[in-house]
Amino acid sequence: MMIFMIQFLDLVVIMENNSVYTNYIVFSNGEVIDESLPGAIRRKGNSLYFSGYQKTDCHVFLNADHIETDINYYFAPSTQVNLVETRLLNNNAVLNRKLVIGENAQINIFNENHSDDQSLISFNDYGETAANASVQIGYAELSDASIRGNTEYSMNGENAQIRLRMAALSDSNEEKYYRINLISNAPGTIGIMDNYGVSKDSGKMTIDGIGTIKKGMHKSESHQTNKIIVFDKDAYASANPYLLIDDYDVAASHAAGVGKMDASHLYYLESRGLSKRQAMQLITYGYLKPVVDIVDNEMIKSRFEHSLSKVGA
Numbered sequence: 001m002m003i004f005m006i007q008f009l010d011l012v013v014i015m016e017n018n019s020v021y022t023n024y025i026v027f028s029n030g031e032v033i034d035e036s037l038p039g040a041i042r043r044k045g046n047s048l049y050f051s052g053y054q055k056t057d058c059h060v061f062l063n064a065d066h067i068e069t070d071i072n073y074y075f076a077p078s079t080q081v082n083l084v085e086t087r088l089l090n091n092n093a094v095l096n097r098k099l100v101i102g103e104n105a106q107i108n109i110f111n112e113n114h115s116d117d118q119s120l121i122s123f124n125d126y127g128e129t130a131a132n133a134s135v136q137i138g139y140a141e142l143s144d145a146s147i148r149g150n151t152e153y154s155m156n157g158e159n160a161q162i163r164l165r166m167a168a169l170s171d172s173n174e175e176k177y178y179r180i181n182l183i184s185n186a187p188g189t190i191g192i193m194d195n196y197g198v199s200k201d202s203g204k205m206t207i208d209g210i211g212t213i214k215k216g217m218h219k220s221e222s223h224q225t226n227k228i229i230v231f232d233k234d235a236y237a238s239a240n241p242y243l244l245i246d247d248y249d250v251a252a253s254h255a256a257g258v259g260k261m262d263a264s265h266l267y268y269l270e271s272r273g274l275s276k277r278q279a280m281q282l283i284t285y286g287y288l289k290p291v292v293d294i295v296d297n298e299m300i301k302s303r304f305e306h307s308l309s310k311v312g313a
Contacts, residue, residue, distance in 0.1 A: 021057040021084065027071065028063040047072040055080040057299075066091035070098075077102035077130070082299045083109045089145070090117035099127030101135060103157060110138045110303040115145035118173070122148040131157030131186070138291075138300040140307035141168035147176040155182070155189035164193040165295055167288040167308060170203030170235075181210040184220040184250075193224045196291050197239075198284050200231030206238040211254065215246040226256040229287050231280060285311045 025035040030046060037043060040052035050056060050073070062071060062085065075081060079102065089095055101107055115121055129135060133155075141147065153162050162182055170176040182191030191211055199205040211222030222245070228237035241254035261283060269279035285308055292304040 021059040023057055024059040024061065026061040026063075027069070029065060029067055030069040046070050047074065049074045049076070050079050050081050051076040053078060055082070057082045059084045059086070061086050061088075062095060063088045064090075064093035064095060066093060068094040068096070070096045072098045073100070075099070075101045075105045075107055078104045080106045081108070083107070084303060085109065085111050087111065087113045087115065087123070089113075089115045089121040089123070090119070092119050093121050095123040097123065097125045099153070101127065101129040101133045103130040104132045106134045108136045108297045108299055110140070110300045112140045112303065112307055113143040113145075113147070115143040117145050120146045120148060123150070125149070125151045127153040128156050129154070129160040129162065131159060133157065133160045135162045136295070136297045136300055137162070137164045138295065138304055139164070139166040139168070140304060141166060141176065141178070142307060142311060144172070144174070146174050147178070149178045151179065152181045152183065154185050155191060156185045158186045159188040160186065161190040162192070165291045165300070165304075166193075166195045167291045167304065168195070168197040168205060168207070169284065169288070169311065170197070170199045170205040171201045173202050175204045177206045179208045179210070181212060182222065184213040184217045184222065187217050188219045189217065190221045191223075194291060194294055195226045196288050197228040197237065198231065198287055199228060199235040199237040200280065200284075202232070202234040204236040206240070208240045208242065209254070209256070210242045210244065211252060212244040213247055213250050213252065217247055218249040220247070221251045223252065224254045228258045229261055230258065231261045281311060285309075
């Protein structure tokens, strides 16, 4: 009970420091403890339903301690939504999230992970889009926790687009594993992911990026970039791109790289009066910054900049 109260108070602090919208809802261990939602957002249990033709903003706070919990989002056709989701998962908690996105919807989602527990936490993010839907998703995975993340989004309608960006950091004894799969189940779809990571101290990080285009999904595209930089000799990193292509009339590409930190950069910054810790923080910020630069949605860009600024502090 004491651990839960501490985490609840942590969630309150996070809300006060990170809330960006007047529309919000707070889930703690699967129960709603506070909410302020407009008429365009309807809640039923752990599911949120978005409707209307005006752009809607919402901030969702998710706290889970040692349990498995679910959250579902349903976006009606032609909705326009900016959604920030703040996660505080601890003590082997598991979060299952589902997105169902209607035709012509324009959805922008930013996920920030504030978990600070050294136990393993897991999340399973699934989504499906109808025709002509456009989805941008940003993940700031900078938490002090070991993570097992499984992300799978299916483009089930023609000309649907999903663009996913992730910035991840693993240090101390953290072990972080991410599996990301963007699936083309309809012609003319576009799936793009850009994943940047930093592994330092004795942290471990693995990113498996998967682009899947099913047979008959002509004119579809799948592109991905996976890059991880390793700071210390005890750190580990693996970036693995996979293209599962079952059609000829498509465009697909991948890039992956794992490299060591350039010692000359560290030396230069230290020679300018920074401590080694400050210099490494600044290099970490600089390495993850490209994720921000390739985002073309202002909400997601500003949230990435806010999250990454703490790394370089």
